[in-house]
Amino acid sequence: MIFRPAEFRFPDVKERLYPETPDLPWHLEIGFGDGRFWTQQVQAEPANYLGVEISGVSLLKAEKKLRDAGIQNAILTKLHAEPLVQGVIPEGGLDRIYVNFPDPWPKHEHNRLLQVPFFELVSGRLKDGGEIWFTTDHEEYFQFALEQARQTELYELTQCEPPAAALQTKYALKWQDLGFDVYHVRFRAIKHKHIAPYQVFTEDDMPHSILVAGASPALTEFEKSVYRYGQRTVILLDVFRNLRNDGYVFLAHIEEEHLTQEVLVQVTPREDGTTLVKTAKFGSPLITEGVKLAVRSVTEYLKARGYQVTHTAY
Numbered sequence: 001m002i003f004r005p006a007e008f009r010f011p012d013v014k015e016r017l018y019p020e021t022p023d024l025p026w027h028l029e030i031g032f033g034d035g036r037f038w039t040q041q042v043q044a045e046p047a048n049y050l051g052v053e054i055s056g057v058s059l060l061k062a063e064k065k066l067r068d069a070g071i072q073n074a075i076l077t078k079l080h081a082e083p084l085v086q087g088v089i090p091e092g093g094l095d096r097i098y099v100n101f102p103d104p105w106p107k108h109e110h111n112r113l114l115q116v117p118f119f120e121l122v123s124g125r126l127k128d129g130g131e132i133w134f135t136t137d138h139e140e141y142f143q144f145a146l147e148q149a150r151q152t153e154l155y156e157l158t159q160c161e162p163p164a165a166a167l168q169t170k171y172a173l174k175w176q177d178l179g180f181d182v183y184h185v186r187f188r189a190i191k192h193k194h195i196a197p198y199q200v201f202t203e204d205d206m207p208h209s210i211l212v213a214g215a216s217p218a219l220t221e222f223e224k225s226v227y228r229y230g231q232r233t234v235i236l237l238d239v240f241r242n243l244r245n246d247g248y249v250f251l252a253h254i255e256e257e258h259l260t261q262e263v264l265v266q267v268t269p270r271e272d273g274t275t276l277v278k279t280a281k282f283g284s285p286l287i288t289e290g291v292k293l294a295v296r297s298v299t300e301y302l303k304a305r306g307y308q309v310t311h312t313a314y
């Protein structure tokens, strides 16, 4: 089953996500590609499965594979692994994490998934004794990951044979056909670092502001505008006229840590003469701090063009 990010709770619980099989362990696969790993691994060790991918094409392929295999207790989602782990997974929630043949980034190792911040984050989301099973053909990334995990002093490492299913993934077969070796290690969490959940707000906290239009409220031209707030950036990419209510819709791009979202911010004139600025539900954005800042940015944009701000809730 595919879950849109907004369908999760932040954090969520296994009992809600897998009501039919709450007693099974909970396994997460990061970067599941076409999904074939889990169709085989589940036969060796049944578990509730959560898969996270950034590729929409992979998401659809994997969903079909799992459906054809008749696997019911599997949830797939399209997101970066980090906000999913930090936001959705409760402390001590996971029994295991699989990472099979992740992108090795040979020239840009800062992009690699398996490094100190990741090991720290997941140590708190794994149960005591929970493990990360890492399989790769890339010896340099393998050594790098061992070193990064050791630095944290949160794991016991065991190098051993990979599970049979990890040798049958699309990339496993590709690299083995080319004669590459395969490396496997299990990182067993023995200590847990507490990292606060990724903060996602509910619809009750929908950020908004109320403005009063000045003497010349109509926007006749648009300037792409960048707003920086510490680690977060909002770019107002475009604005469209709303023909239904004589308002506007801004297209905002938001970057915050590992999460990037495009959201629509509506500017709607109301009967009492005020103007309401709020995030549109369209696209089910995750209501994060960055989304609040997008509403703030649109409010600032309008303020600079003659609107007066009478109320803000962001």
Ligand SMILES: C[S@@+](CC[C@H](N)C(=O)[O-])C[C@H]1O[C@@H](n2cnc3c(N)ncnc32)[C@H](O)[C@@H]1O
Residues within 6 Å of the ligand: 030, 031, 032, 033, 034, 052, 053, 054, 055, 058, 079, 080, 081, 082, 099, 100, 101, 102, 103, 113, 169, 170, 171, 172
């Ligand atoms: C080299 S492929 C391996 C796919 C699959 N595991 C296999 O063995 O065939 C790496 C996958 O990781 C996904 N990926 C990369 N970074 C990711 C991230 N931060 N979160 C989730 N998935 C990611 C990519 O979209 C890609 O499908």
